[in-house]
Amino acid sequence: MTDIEALYIFDAHNNCILEHVYASRPPPARTVLPLYLAHPSPRPSLLHLPNTTPPVLLYSLVQDQLLFLSPHTSDTEPLLVLEFLHRVADALEDFLGSPLLASRIESRYDVVAQLLGEMCDGGLVASTEPNALRDLVSTESWVGKVMGGLGLPGASSFKHPVGPPPSLPPVPWRRANVRHTSNELYVDIVETLLVTLSPSGLPLRATANGTIAFTAKVSGVPDLLLSLTCAGGGKQAVEKTVRLPVFHPCVRLARWRERPGTLSFVPPDGRFVLAGYEVDLLAGRGLGGDVDIPTPNAVGSKGGSSGAAASAAKLNIPAAVEVQTGLGPSGSEFEVSLFLSPRSMSSSASSSSSSLGGASTPSGSGGSGGGRPGLNRGLSSSGSNPLAALSSFSSAGTSQAPTLSDILVRIPLPPSVKSLPEIRPSRGEAMFAAADMAVEWRIASREVTGLMGAGRSGGGRGAAPAATLRCAVVGMVSDDEDEEGEEEDGDAVGGGVAQWTGGRVAETWEYDDPSAMAVSYQNEPALTGQNKKRARKDAVEKERERDERRAKQNAVLMPSGAIVSFQVKGWLASGVRVESLNVDTRASRGLGAGVTPFKGVKYLTVSDEGVESRC
Incomplete structure (x- = not known):
């Protein structure tokens, strides 16, 4: 059983920029991507795709707007695959620069191919330490980059010599012959x-x-x-x-x-x-x-x-x-x-x-x-x-x-x-x-x-x-809802003034400013002191009910x-x-x-x- 079967990398526009198959015969990138995108967001790191033949376990990682997918047709250790995807993303960032861009992967595919080959051999995870990869992967020197950019001949002679890969150092995670002028x-x-x-x-x-x-x-x-x-x-x-x-x-x-x-x-x-x-x-x-x-x-x-x-x-x-x-x-x-x-x-x-x-x-x-x-x-x-x-x-x-x-x-x-x-x-x-x-x-x-x-x-x-x-x-309350709330109080909405009839009390309401409510009592023979108190009490009660109704409406607006x-x-x-x-x-x-x-x-x-x- 292999650890890694394939690795697919997609850019921000879901275009496949790299398709590397290590072992087995997993579904191609053009088949896996629509099934992955069909899953509602947020998508987990591990998805089961039963519609493929055979069914596939799809591992995913998103970094710097790049999508890394690894399909598997057989059971494997999930943490191993996810950790491998993280190691690949970190290695590409270390060699190509940060942030990780699709153009950098496409322009330096020779380095990317070497990295993927050294990090996984025949589906088995090999060397993933950055220091060891520095000794194993041949990269173009800065002199070669300058001469290649100027179009001068002989730029390839400034690359690292191509030959059998050097043996791993005694300490896999540390480069050999490390020298520093300042020890810190x-x-x-x-x-x-x-x-x-x-x-x-x-x-x-x-x-x-x-x-x-x-x-x-x-x-x-x-x-x-x-x-x-x-x-x-x-x-x-x-x-x-x-x-x-x-x-x-x-x-x-x-x-x-x-x-x-x-x-x-x-x-x-x-x-x-x-x-x-x-x-x-x-x-x-x-x-x-x-x-x-x-x-x-x-x-x-x-x-x-x-x-x-x-x-x-x-x-x-x-x-x-x-x-x-x-x-x-x-x-x-x-x-x-x-x-x-x-x-x-x-x-x-x-x-x-x-x-x-x-x-x-x-x-x-x-x-x-x-x-x-x-x-x-x-x-x-x-x-x-x-x-x-x-x-x-x-x-x-x-x-x-x-x-x-x-x-x-x-x-x-x-x-x-x-x-x-x-x-x-x-x-x-x-x-x-x-x-x-x-x-x-x-x-x-x-x-x-x-x-x-x-x-x-x-x-x-x-x-x-x-x-x-x-x-x-301030909430998004429609005018119709406001009118319904005012009509529940028995007030007629018209020009912001409501009058009580019955030959006893005439009351003025200014809805734009509830605190500015004014009540005027007409000097009529039938208006007794008890009726005045009752009218004041009713006005205060209606004002309190209005504040409570507005408080309930504003409660849904609170954090x-x-x-x-x-x-x-x-x-x-x-x-x-x-x-x-x-x-x-x-x-x-x-x-x-x-x-x-x-x-x-x-x-x-x-x-x-x-x-x-x-x-």
Whole structure:
């Protein structure tokens, strides 16, 4: 049984730009594509197509508007095929450049054919490591490209010599004979928050997905030892905090099982993802600070429950929101309150003290969280690459002084909302995106710094919101529905005036402004004091019923929650941090005597629409 039978690549217009068959006789691309497109969107990564002969299992991947399909006529391991598609997309991006375009694949098909042949041989997955593929795949040098572009003869002589492929290096994921003038080791830990808060402030879920990105620019074959720690310290703390770990093939799993938190490995050359993990922030462990959820509901203030929410699990959330709906006389307004918690980062920073085991750090960098030069060099900005989040790093934001920035509050609205005549933010800028049916509220970094400073000076539980946003909505209600609502009150609609007959009371209603209702009583002999009171009571009751009816109509226009996006440099929500990074000189080869690599660590917490507050 083979692992991979075929690989088809389609461009953004569903034109097949590559069709590579490894084994068996799978259906051609022109047969598979219509069956794939016939499935309603969103399409899963694995589809069963029973209408073909024989039936086909179709694996798919979409990257940079290119569609990768792999049909299989027999049963195979799904994760193996999906991982192979991801490896192929990453390899093409590495060799052809980012973003991955159809024109680049068509213009350099010689390189693409070599890649596909080296990555899968006769249907069996072979070498998929980028460093090994660099030694196996022959590419045209830059001199050949220049001469070929000028049309000069002899351009082909500048290509790599064609001959038997070189043997794989002793370490498959590392290129042979690696040489660097500057020896540098960088560790970047990026955590993505996924938090959902109930209307009472009680957390429904709170997880942090971490990625440990490593950049190795060291000559020879270094043998490294990276030690992680977390709040509480010790082997058991890391084992209980870091859940579902995944590792690069270079990591020695036996060492991790023996001592959780210790990664022993020979790194590939360049940047790569060393490990990934998940932390459950509601499990009671892995909390980097003793901080409650920064919402008024969590401290038993107005609008929340003082029981369950006050005793909710303590989380590290620097920013959260609360939404109040149905405000105003007719219930057509809502208010979003933004709460910041500087204690979450200050407490975490004060407890963060680690050593890199002889690391060379810039002066004033603050140890493991110190800034380092050239962090953005060579890092990919691909949306599918976990390393893309590192491109937002800057010299600001260390473990000693974390910085909160890029706050964006997004309030989705129902499709029945027509417009927002009033949008009043106390800080930042807000706008209504009609295409997305959402209000986007942005607060600049300089304003966030001022708000965080105010939060520290006046910090404490039950503090006022750092900023508020109040909006009024208008729905798509037809005139006929309005007329029916007014006629239900027994009023005659005509020029905006309704009069009561019967020889006792004449009443004037101005529907454009309900607060401007005026009641005039005629001086008739039959109008007694009791009738006057009854008329006033009836008028007030009808006005109240009208407001209730309008409030019910506006209730369907209110948002169901708000989502917060932000990033914190120099701080991790889980409390995981690097304790040391050492080079085993006895096991390393080719490093050079007396060479001490430069070492640096960066922390980043990202909430890409990850903190949701429901109402």
